[in-house]
Amino acid sequence: MKRGSRVAWIMFCCMLPALTLLAAAIGQPVARPMVAQIALDGPIGPAAAEYFGDASKRAVADGAAAIVLRLDTPGGLADSMRQIIAGMLASKVPVLVYVAPAGARAASAGTYILYAGQIAAMAPATHLGAATPVALGGGRPMPLPKAGRQPASATTTADDETAADDAESHKAMNDAIAYIRSLAQLRGRNAAWAEQAVRGAATLTASEAAQQRVIDFVAADVAELLAKADGRKVQVGERDVTLQLRGASVREYAPGARTRFLAIITNPTIAYLLLLAGIFGLLLEALHPGAMLPGIAGGICLLVGLYALQLLPVNYAGLALMALGVGLLVAEAANPSVGAFGVGGLVSFVTGSVMLMNTGVPGYGVNLGVIAGIAVCAAGLLALIVWLVFRSRRAHPVTGDAAMLMDTGELLEPVSAGGEAWMMVRGERWRVRCDTALPAGAQVRVVSRQGLLLQVEPA
Secondary structure (H helix, E strand, O other), X not given: XXXXXXXXXXXXXXXXXXXXXXXXXXXXXXOOOEEEEEEEEOOEOHHHHHHHHHHHHHHHHOOOOEEEEEEEEOOEOHHHHHHHHHHHHHOOOOEEEEEOOOOOEEEOHHHHHHHHOOEEEEOOOOEEEOOOOEOOOOOOEOOOOOOOOOOOOOOOOHHHHHHHHHHHHHHHHHHHHHHHHHHHHHHXXXXXXHHHHHHOOOEEEHHHHHHOOOOOEEOOOHHHHHHHHOOOEEEEOOEEEEOOOOOOEEEEXXXXXXXXXHHHHOOHXXXXXXXXXXXXXXXXXXXXXXXXXXXXXXXXXXXXXXXXXXXXXXXXXXXXXXXXXXXXXXXXXXXXXXXXXXXXXXXXXXXXXHHOOOOOOOOOOOOHHHHHHHHHHHHHHHHHHHHHHHHHHHOOOOOHHHHHOOOEEEEOOOEOOOEEEEEEEOOEEEEEEEOOOEOOOOEEEEEEEEOOEEEEEEO
16 A cells, blocks of 8 residues: 555544544534423512522533523512512522413512512513502501601600601602612613612513513513523623523423412411311310310411411401401300390401401412301301390290299099099109099199199199
């Protein structure tokens, strides 16, 4: 073999492995990035915060290139909202917040979450805004203090108390404004409108939000969202990341069993019913010792209900009124008072039920239909107890001397005037005295009793 041929053959043998690897790489399809989708539907609460935290950690562990947070919420609890936003800011991958489907909203707490995302997008026919904070003790937005109002003095007056309340409201309002402005500045969005959403409960549609730089763009579906986000540079922590999401696969991350259970029991209406079931279960066990089932079921329901209540914005004045109402209703059942305890207990119970979670936080109020149904049932039970009390007072006695008086019976033998004889009354033989002479078989009526001797008269 010639020298040139040998050199060419050696070069070919050296390049053969590289050519083989190149051919294999060309023959294999390029792996598509994976995007995790997390859906927050309904009020923002402890269950939603736990769900987002767990799902986002699982998505990062699975190698997700980004997280799509699909949002449809009327608002929710401030603590849960801040927990979700803290998780978004600490996430190692970009979070794309997407208000969808058509007709969805990102109101109140949802507006803050939308501002916190690296990418903010909305589907057509959606809206956002109305982010004014609500005081946990009442159902109206917190007002700003009036100009010129002086601080409260040592002497307490009605005006001073109002000033103190306004000062607290002012602090909470300013805190909310500063929070959403900081998110807007972090993501380069419209901070002025964010302040209007908090201060004046302003709202925007999807197209208006895009025009005013509140969101990045409008997308009809997740595929369009990823396509429009592709190539954009976002900040994740301290580093800049260019999104490569076009054609990415989407994986749903559904809530786990614990999260679903937490979502059920933290529903205010469910927590309310669990609390009632626990109270009445324990009462039944106390009235009927040894029944077992009411006590066990009541204890479980009461503990689960109390666990749910400590996660919810409970008005403790309402809880105290409910306890007082239940106590008065039980007192009415144990010692009937012609409705006095019962009516007071019913009014107290219904008032406390309405106040229990009437905080103005969207989605966190007990269903009024449930309260009305329970109130009607309690009123019916109270009316039944009162009716039974009056019926028992009008009823003829069935035991003792009072029951025997005016009973009639038959003489078993003749009796002379002022004499004694035997008679049959209520299936029993009694010795009787009569002031009138009567033959055997005559019907007589009992008028009094002296020991074992009955005084009778002709019936």
